[in-house]
Amino acid sequence: MMVRKSKGLGERHQRILEFLQEYQRENRYPPSIREIGVKTGISSTSVVNYYLDQLEKRGLIERDRRISRGVRLSGPNTAADTLRVPMLGPIAAGLPLPELEAGVTYMTDNESNAVEIARSLLPAKEKGDTLFALEVKGDSMIDAMINDGDIVVIKPATDARNGEMVAVWLPRDNEATLKYFFKEKDRYRLQPANPTMKPIFIKKTEPLEIKGKVVMVIRKMDKPLAV
Amino acid sequence: MMVRKSKGLGERHQRILEFLQEYQRENRYPPSIREIGVKTGISSTSVVNYYLDQLEKRGLIERDRRISRGVRLSGPNTAADTLRVPMLGPIAAGLPLPELEAGVTYMTDNESNAVEIARSLLPAKEKGDTLFALEVKGDSMIDAMINDGDIVVIKPATDARNGEMVAVWLPRDNEATLKYFFKEKDRYRLQPANPTMKPIFIKKTEPLEIKGKVVMVIRKMDKPLAV
DNA sequence: CTTGACACAGAACAGACGTTCGGTTATCAT
């Protein structure tokens, strides 16, 4: 038998609440009573109805009776203005950076590979329609304070101002890297983000391909470090 | 008779599109075919179906057939599910970590200081209602690959599993730090994220206050580096 | 004039859906 919770929400109340949110996020419409039942292990629609009534009385959901899928989480709408930034591929020291076709907007992709970023995290003037993201592979960017698995959000550019972090391809070393960019008298200085590490100097006569400016770095820590 | 538009969208196509958006915004679930018909002046459900098919072929909407109210506007979803994570203050080596009152949800604050994070960036099971954010001050966390100005998102915890990055207060050194946490035989190992740096060892007899687990690090690169 | 594509209406159907009701079991205070 199910354990009676004297007060507060029972396990099933919470599972229903979670499922409502999850389903709505994935399908953009609410689930039917039967769908709620299946996913929360409730075999009878009347029991689901029973719980929905309770949740409504506590003000946690709102229902439009007699309307199919007329359930919604109440409370302030958590949806905010976000940007879907397409994930174009990996970035690693030895790998060339993915080529960007000019003028192409990548918003047409399916949902397969993209990073959602709240607009409030970006500079106000940033329109964001050309941004793309790369996933860092390997430890080659640790001097840029960027780790294996990090996501870098890049704005395409072929030039940069002093002090901006850029994604560059160095034909000299056959290497892609992320560095702070400085133009000096007759050379470029590529400064690692880690202040204890030394810069790379490139003569202006040598080739240097700036691919874009790094506008954001995101590190998800979902998986524990295996050491 | 209705004016035939040779190409592009007819008036009814547009009215349906607008109604879809309006209805979804007001009710948080999509309209039924009959409801679309009433509001757009179409008397037959088959005609509404006829238009929806066309809109789907042009990629303007998506339909889940045989599912009631299974219509949604396609295209870049600008309003995604986000979380407002309150920014509780700075974190620096010398500063004590802000105290968290147990059981208090910080979602009640005004908009003054919070970070918006798309739910899709967090682990699926993460409810997120207890998360908080801290802004890193100073260079003391560079061994954790975390720079001045970075934002760390933390889930409150007093214990951790091996390999998780934790925010800890070390009474021994009077210092706050971010390290990967490992429990060993008779000591704790606090491992810097930067693999070239050496761990700190704390005997289990010594005090060690785990304040939370780091779930995310965000680095905004809006300002150029001044060097 | 015929043909065919297009825009539309109406009706009918089957299945999805919310609601309701009778019944069962376990827990707890009386």
Place this chain on the structure above:
DNA sequence: ATGATAACCGAACGTCTGTTCTGTGTCAAG
């Protein structure tokens, strides 16, 4: 023991809903 109550289940009912089919009028091309 007894009754009240909360937590369930299964079935039945009626309606909501998407789908499909037949038919009608318009218009342009052949």
